[in-house]
Amino acid sequence: DPDLPRFRIAEVRKHGADSDNPWVIHGDKVYDITDWISAHPGGQVILRAAGGSIDPYWNIFTIHKNQYVYDILSQYLIGYVDQADLINGKPAQDQIEDPFENDPERHPLLITRTAKPRNAETPGEALSAQFLTPNDLFYVRNHMWVPTIDDAQSNEHRLTVELFDGTMKEYTLQDLKTKFPRHKVTAALQCSGNRRKHMSDDSGKQTNGLPWTSGAISNASWEGVLLSDVLADAGFDVSEARSGSSETQHVQFTGLEAYGASIPIKKAIDPQGDVLLAYRMNDKPLPRDHGFPLRAIVPGHVAARSVKWLNHITLSDEESTSQWQRKDYKCFGPNQTKVDWDTAPAIQELPVQSAITTLKLGNWIDPKAEPHVLKNDQESGARSQSSPEQEITMTGYAFSGGGRSIIRVDVSVDGGCSWTQAHLLPDCVSKNGMPSPCQGHGAWSWKRWRFEGSVPLHTFKNRPSSGPEDTVAAAANHRSQDNGQKRCTTVLVKATDDAYNTQPESHAATWNFRGNLATAWHRVQVCTDC
Numbered sequence: 001d002p003d004l005p006r007f008r009i010a011e012v013r014k015h016g017a018d019s020d021n022p023w024v025i026h027g028d029k030v031y032d033i034t035d036w037i038s039a040h041p042g043g044q045v046i047l048r049a050a051g052g053s054i055d056p057y058w059n060i061f062t063i064h065k066n067q068y069v070y071d072i073l074s075q076y077l078i079g080y081v082d083q084a085d086l087i088n089g090k091p092a093q094d095q096i097e098d099p100f101e102n103d104p105e106r107h108p109l110l111i112t113r114t115a116k117p118r119n120a121e122t123p124g125e126a127l128s129a130q131f132l133t134p135n136d137l138f139y140v141r142n143h144m145w146v147p148t149i150d151d152a153q154s155n156e157h158r159l160t161v162e163l164f165d166g167t168m169k170e171y172t173l174q175d176l177k178t179k180f181p182r183h184k185v186t187a188a189l190q191c192s193g194n195r196r197k198h199m200s201d202d203s204g205k206q207t208n209g210l211p212w213t214s215g216a217i218s219n220a221s222w223e224g225v226l227l228s229d230v231l232a233d234a235g236f237d238v239s240e241a242r243s244g245s246s247e248t249q250h251v252q253f254t255g256l257e258a259y260g261a262s263i264p265i266k267k268a269i270d271p272q273g274d275v276l277l278a279y280r281m282n283d284k285p286l287p288r289d290h291g292f293p294l295r296a297i298v299p300g301h302v303a304a305r306s307v308k309w310l311n312h313i314t315l316s317d318e319e320s321t322s323q324w325q326r327k328d329y330k331c332f333g334p335n336q337t338k339v340d341w342d343t344a345p346a347i348q349e350l351p352v353q354s355a356i357t358t359l360k361l362g363n364w365i366d367p368k369a370e371p372h373v374l375k376n377d378q379e380s381g382a383r384s385q386s387s388p389e390q391e392i393t394m395t396g397y398a399f400s401g402g403g404r405s406i407i408r409v410d411v412s413v414d415g416g417c418s419w420t421q422a423h424l425l426p427d428c429v430s431k432n433g434m435p436s437p438c439q440g441h442g443a444w445s446w447k448r449w450r451f452e453g454s455v456p457l458h459t460f461k462n463r464p465s466s467g468p469e470d471t472v473a474a475a476a477n478h479r480s481q482d483n484g485q486k487r488c489t490t491v492l493v494k495a496t497d498d499a500y501n502t503q504p505e506s507h508a509a510t511w512n513f514r515g516n517l518a519t520a521w522h523r524v525q526v527c528t529d530c
Ligand code: MTE
Pocket: 138, 139, 140, 141, 142, 143, 144, 189, 190, 191, 192, 254, 255, 256, 257, 259, 260, 289, 290, 291, 303, 304, 305, 306, 307, 308, 309, 310
């Protein structure tokens, strides 16, 4: 409609989140979204875009790139951006807000897979160096921007709890900290996409999602209040639910940036389930990337359910309707690529997993021997040695979901022909009168393992010098002096949990188009000079 008015962007900016009439720009059009806010399925989060362009947000929430959404928006059209503010028909780039501009600084050693939103894995050395991953090296998986909550105001952060009958109760963080007993739980979080890159590389079939290697997992201690205590305080009948006769079947969590997921009520009220609303991580306030000031921690379940920046809980007979509950985090058969999402359950408890995180070939007894450290699968070591064997040291982690403990880690240095057991580190044992760092009712933490052994030289087979790219080919430093005469073998690890679940041999067998739950034996090729 050419008769509609033209607005300068400066005018649109006055209609921000706090104004009575919030506006947004989409393309070169201006919309007054006042009446849409209450009906918007994602709720108030749409206000994040108020006073500016909604397009960078819709590039994140791609669900909006759909005619149905454009039709809704068209009802609220009030005018156009003034020509003076347009370049090639669009608002100039510097006029458009970067949704990620307030994201926190990050540790340079994190291995970034995407910067906006931030997705980064923990480096191999840090995965096995400490039982509790330091906060700034804990892997980061953000779907959107990091919400900004002022430190000084964080105790005013509000959590609302909505019961099945619609009753609402509101808590400030201060209420949670002062009115409920504190609990501490040590638990690993693992993304359902951990090792996705191994799945696509080993099966030769693409998957969609971030190409994580072994670093989308970390372990920390979490402190906060029990979800079940808060639900009971809000009026939820926990004992009725424990007897199995509650209408409430799911606990839905929503974060400030509109991420959402849910867990079954059974887990939420399990007296041994240890589900927390956590505000501390490794004895420090939660870092911004990990959910400051409040997040859910659902031990033993896929990390996608541990919703960060938590501000709303809904008790329901249904799962969360978010795409992260109803779609993305599900697995299908290797042949299924066009799927009816509703036919598979959302991933909750995790299967058994393990990985090699550092590897050193050579004389590990010699303190001057330079370790050759595996960098999240990017490379592995080569070292000349005249003895008939190569000494090898490997470290790594093993983990299983549902609180099942790891009972054994098997290692092979000859491609899986023969096996031997790795040493499991006694991380959860009290030492020198200090209490065990592991708290909680289940084996929620990972187990670190270490293997020191040797590989008979005959195990190493000639590797064709013009073979396909493999893990060794990336070891650029070593290749510069390399005459192509390398001999290689494959080392691998697999773990078993206390239900005797173990990992599948091949990724091909569990390949799924989303690349979720890649848990096949972790194989790394190592080579030695002739
Ligand atoms: N919660 C919110 N609000 N937003 C998110 O993007 N990502 C989920 C989960 N909780 C996410 C979230 C996913 S998929 C994972 S793997 C974990 O957070 C990652 O937690 P971390 O970044 O603390 O490691």
